[in-house]
Structure formats: structure tokens, C-alpha cells
Amino acid sequence: MLLRHTTKEIKERKALTINPAKTCQPIGAMYAALGIHNCLPHSHGSQGCCSYHRSTLTRHYKEPVMAGTSSFTEGASVFGGQANLIQAIDTIFTVYDPDVIAVHTTCLSETIGDDIPQIARKADADGKIPGGKYVIHANTPSYVGTHVTGFATMTKAMVDYFAESKGPKIDQINIIPGYVEPSDMEEVKRILSQLGIKSVMFPDTSNVLNRPQTGRYDMFPKGGVTVEALRTTGSSRATIALGRLASGPAARALDSKCKVPCEILELPIGLLATDAFVDTLRRVCGVSVPESINNERGQLLDIITDMHQYFYGKKVGLVGDPDQLISLAEFLVSIDMWPIYVVTGTEGKKFESKIREITRDVPHEVKVVAGGDMFLFHQWIKNEPVDLMMGNTYLKYISRDEDIPFVRFGFPILDRVGHSYFPTVGYRGGMRLLEKILDALLDRNDRTSPEESFELVL
């Protein structure tokens, strides 16, 4: 029992996080920046931060992840990191030649008070930024927010630096996909193309972090939103933001900077949230929903119909990020499952009330906490187990110790493949989620049910 040190008795903790259900802002900023074409993310801090983020993203996506670091030393931490950043900018443009350097700060550079725009201006004045190249930035101290807010901040920086509202409106919409997998971004684009909608998606990590084996190592992959496309976002007809926490700030920034109206939706995970997404697209873009999409919806509904008895009253424990959990909990409730434990590491009162609203008809006490951790989640399970857990790889300890079926969902997934290739958003993503849930529940049932109730046909 790897987690034998978890106690059943729950005491309130104020000074301590055990087995976090979150990580720090910079990694989210780095992930978002990887969704810009020809962009090198840059960590303005110690070498370790950059190394950890690259390692974690590499373990999750099984792809090379490139990023620069200012490589702070003792001197930089005393006298400021300006010299390091200017040298880094020079080195990066000279050697790697990206279009964009996306700088994010760390706890160290924030606390010593480095002013990134001022340093970038200095670098420009010194001739270190070639024409047509850009240095953008996001303030992401690790002691504020989580990886999700880091993603949101860097995504908003794309608007702040690039969006323009010159000239006439363009017949396209902006899509901000949220802190989701490259496969999810690809799926959203596929749905849009089915509906015949032109769009700019940002960030877009598809074909960056799920690219094919080509026998080549490309420092800058084919995918990612281009700077030119980002410029046009200010002239789009509307913005649809998926996920309030991860995408809301960028959508609102576009609205106030370029007067592009926005609709901020939940992530399209599950039947109802995807309905809302498709319906919004239809309404905003004045298109009709094609038969192919209706068909997918029907297939998702068909699986739920065929297997509804196996979902009935199953208790589920969820750990993950707020945007994901809101949609996932709604999906589970809609198929008659009971999400009774919901933990996110990201603070926010709205999250708790939203989950309460979604689960108000669940005939069981529902525990929900924003700013919680997996130790607490495990303690809840020790007091009353669940039938299924969904969350990132770290739940595997609890799954093993408590013998509870487990579906990997969220970030990071360090021990399985598939998440970067197969989506969980949209109707087809919903079908994949159901397949995973049923596999976990029914495999368990097949393994442990007594012979007299072991069934061939389910």
C-alpha cells in the first residue's frame, strides 16, 4: 500500500497541501505558447522550472517539448534578470529563429520585480529583436493561481499583443478551445468544418504535441496558430470561448480591445455541453446543423440508451481542473451517475456552487472542494468508497490501494497513450468517454463477479 500513510480521520489543514490536484502557472503558460506556430516558450527564472515543465509536458504528450530559460543564477536573483533575458532573446533569435518568443515569469522573477515589457523594449532598442519577430509575455508567478490560470494568462497575452481591429470584419469566428488536449482542439476544428464555419483557433496545439513520426526532429512543428491569424482575431465576427477559467479572460480581452462579441461556454464534454456548443455555433454563425453532426449526436445517445442500466446510481469521484469537471459532472449526472466527490486544486467559490447546482438532484451527499488535494480526496474515499474514479495519473495510487476502477482523464496522464490522439470533447469525444467508463466498470465486474452472475452478454 503506497498510500498507507493516508489517515481516515479528516482534520482541517491550512498550511499544507498533500498530493496536489494542481500545479503551478508557468507550465500552463508554456503549454499555451506551444500552440503558437513558430514560437519558442521561454521561462524567465531558474533552470529547474523550465526543465520540470518540459519533462512533465514530455511525459504527458510523449513529444519533444522545446523551451528556453533565462537560467537565473545567484547574481541575477540579486541584480535582476534583465541581462539574462536580453541575452536569451539574442541567442534564441540568432540560433533558433522563431517568429515569437513567449516569455512567462516565475515566482523568482516576479518577486525580484523584473518588468518583462521594459526588458523587451530594451532588447528591441539594442537591436536584438529582428524585424517581424515578436517577444510577448505573461505574468505567471507560481504562488498565484494554478496551471489553468497560467494557460489563461498566456492565451490572453496572444490577444493583448496581436489582435487588431483594422479594416472590415472578416467572415470568421475565433475559437478559444480551453486547456484541453491537442486531440480535442482537432475535434473542435472538425466540428466547425462540418458546420462550414471559418475560424481561427488559439492556442492550437494540434500537430504540435500529437504529431506523427516522420523520422525528422523539427524544433518548430507544423501546427499552431500563426501570428497573421492571431492578428485577424480582432476582425472576427465573434469569439466562442470554451471553458470559463481557461478561455474567459482572452475572450473578454478581445471584446474590450477589438469589440469582438464573445460567448463563453462550458467545455463541450458530454451531450448537453456539446449541444450548447453546436447550438451556439449555429446561432452565432447562422448555419444549419448538418446531418453528419446530428448523426454523431444520435450515436452518442444510442450508447447511453443501450447501456444506461450500467450507469445507474454509480458513485464517482472526480479530481481535475474546474472547466473539465463542470462539464464532466454534468455529463455524468445526465447519464444517471452520481459524482459524489469533486476536487480541484484551483480555488474558486463559483466552482463549488456550480457543481452543487449540477448535482442538486443526486440522491446522495456530494462533497466538493475548490483548492483541495488528493490526500483529502483519498480520505473521503476511505470513509466511503466510490464505484469509479476519474482524474489524472496520480489517482492510480488510490485506485490500486482501494481497488477502485479508474478512468484517466485530465492533466497530467503520464502512463497511458491515446489522450493526445482521441478527443473527449464533442459527441464523438462523449462516445469515447463512455467507452472508457464502461470498460472500467464492466472489466471490474467481469473480474470480480461470482460465477453465478458472470454474464457473456451485457
Next chain:
Amino acid sequence: MSTTAPVIFQERQDQIMRKGEGAFDMNCNRDSLAGAVSQRACVFCGSRVVLYPIADALHLVHGPIGCAAYTWDIRGALSSGPELHRLSFSTDLQEKDIIFGGEEKLYRALTELIDRHEPKAAFVYSTCIVGIIGDDLAAICRKVAAEKGIPVLPVQSEGFKGNKREGYGAACKAMFNLMGSGDTSGIGPLGINILGDFNLAGEIWIIRDYFERMGIQTVANITGDGRVADLQRAHGAALNVVQCSGATMELAKMMKEAFGIPFLRVSYFGVEDMAESLYQIARFFEPIAPGIMEKTKELVKGELTALYPKLQEFRRELAGKKAAIYVGGAFKAFSLVKAFRQLGMQVVLVGSQTGTEEDYKELYDITDEGTIIVDDSNPLELSSFLKEKDVDVFVGGVKERPIAYKLGVGFCDHNHERKQPLEGFIGMLNFAREIHSSVMSPVWRFVPRRKAS
């Protein structure tokens, strides 16, 4: 120094050399070039990987959540008993703590954890931000130690103070504070401490078994499957055997000075180094343990007799294949060069994140003509070397794996993510099997680069 391939970074020219082209001249152990995509990590990382396998100690990371989250059980260091080290404890510093200081929070977190888990000692890791806001880590640790009656040790591992090597030093200092306090009764004249083995995939158990068969008593594992009480009485050992030179050499030196314990540098990777390590130890004890050399020879002979035919099978298929090595510490690279030679393979590239000039000199001496030797490399360089040398397998860590795979080159993780024990004689077989499984995989036949050639 001249190079035949284009230099990617002019500034790094003297950190790359090719054997046979000019005299040995390596300018290593310098700060990474800002902006270069370095594969290096920080001081905290170094301290954390060294201390974390001590399984009955509490490991509390004082800082924002990231530092704790990214080091949560990343190494798979196994324990035969408690598993406290595999939990992630953090003070999770927030903005208000940065403004008002985190000492109070640290005190409360420590007190609560010690009450609940009753660890034998606590290590408190400092992170970048703690160094900046000036929390008095040592004072809090002293206070809690006095109140709770266990050693509470500050680890001064602020990330910006250097790279992993400085972190190893901070870890050694913290461990050294534990030593000298424990009861040494029951330790015989043939007592040793194992330094620099982290029990990845259960490796230290293999090594301990060899020592036991030689009649040697292991006093303390430092740090794989480590225990606080063992560390506290480690000064009762007659000898320190030190692997992974970077990580625990400083501790060995401190113990030599304070307790007069001599040390031997060893390596458990590869047949040659494994056997030589055992012989070195036997030679050391021979004056007081007659017959130990015979026992050791018998052990080695027995192991080799079992191993050799199996190894030959792999060698038949692997002979002539080309290998590249890029690892954290150079000491491991020495053993790997020899291990590949044992398999009939050719090492065409070898490098490390933190090697010293001495290390690179040794690499220069043991490698073949034309081998590229590199310090603190980066993905662009590594990928260009891999292509230039048409490498069949690359040995590295987590960030190198996908680069190799994208190029259509086999890979072996000789770092945190090893799944099989690679130490000892059995480890050589596992290593051969792992190399074989990757080099001979049919997948490379489908890779575009290979298809074209």
C-alpha cells in the same frame, strides 16, 4: 579545436570535442547559455532526487506548489518498508505568504505533519522564492526539532544557486547533520555504507546481496531504501563505497574528514565495473578479512558463468551497432561506454549535464577515435549528432526520449524512468535486453528516414 560538423552555438564550441581532432580541451562546469534549450535542472532538483529515497523521513517542500508537484514520486525509488517519501508535501506558498513571509506556515505544516506521520526525521527543502523572501528556514527547523524531539534539517536548495550539482551538495550537508548521533553497537569490522545508489527498480537490494555474500555488512543505504536511524549510525562503518560521483562524493569527503572513514569510488553498471568494484572492496578488507578475495572471485565467477552465455546471444545481434550517451553525471557515462563495448557496440557520442574537466578527460581516454564528447548539450545539437553518426540507440533521460524517437532511433532510459534494475551482473543482462528490445524493434523499419536510405 576543430569540428567537421557545423557548430550550432559559437559560444559552446569549447564544450564539444571530437576525439582525434586536436588536443583535449573541454571548458565545462560553466553556467548554461541563457536562451539555449538546456537539458539541465536546478539546485532543488538535485537535492530532492538525492534525499527523497529516505523512506521514513518527512520531505516537506517549502515553496509554491510546482516544486512539490513536479517531484512527486518521479523517480520510483523503492522502499522495503515505509512509503512516506512517495507522498508530496508542500507549504503551497500563496501571494500573501510571499508578502508577509512563510515562516508561520512552515511551522504549522511541519508540526501537523510530524504529529500525524511520526517520521524519524524531517527534511525541509528551500526553493527559489524562500531564498528571496528570506524565511529563516534554519531557525524554524531548530524550533520544531526542539519541540518534537526529531532531527529537522533545512536543505538549502534555492533553485537559482546553480545546477543539480550544488543541490547534491546541499543534500549532503543535510544528511551529514544526522551522522554521528546514532548507536554504532552491532557494527562489525566489515561494515560499509553504500553511497550514491537510489534503489531505482530495486537495484540496491541486488548490490547488498553481493556484499552479504562477501561477508560484508551494510550499515546504511545512502540513500536508496534509506532509513534515518541507519544514517545516524553510518559513522560506525569502516568504508564508504560511493557510486554516482556527483551526488554523494561530497558526503564521502565530509565523512572522511569528520570520522576518518575512507571511501572508494565504484560503479555497479556493466560487468567490468561491477566486478572491479567488488574486488576493490575485497582488497580493502583483505588485511582484516583473509579469504574475502576468494569469496569475491567465486561470486564474480558464479555470476559471470551464468551471465555470459545469455549476454553472448544479445551480442551476436547487437555487435557493430552504434550508441549515443547523454546522461546527468559523467561517472555513469564511463560505465556505459564499457558496457556497450561488452556488447560489441560502438559509442559514437557521449555527454553529460554536469561533468567536470577530470570526467571529460577520462571519457576522452576511454572512447574511440571520432567519438563526440559534449558538455551541457541541447536538443538541436543532440539531434544533429544523432543524424550525423547514424545512431542505433540513444541512452538518456526523459527529455531526450522523444527526440530520439522522432528521428527513428532506439532509446534506453538510464535515469529516473528505468523500469528494470540495470545495476549488478543481472543488471547488465537487463541492460542488454533493453538495448536489444529497442535497437532490434521492427518499428525502425517503418521510419521514413531509414526507409529512404
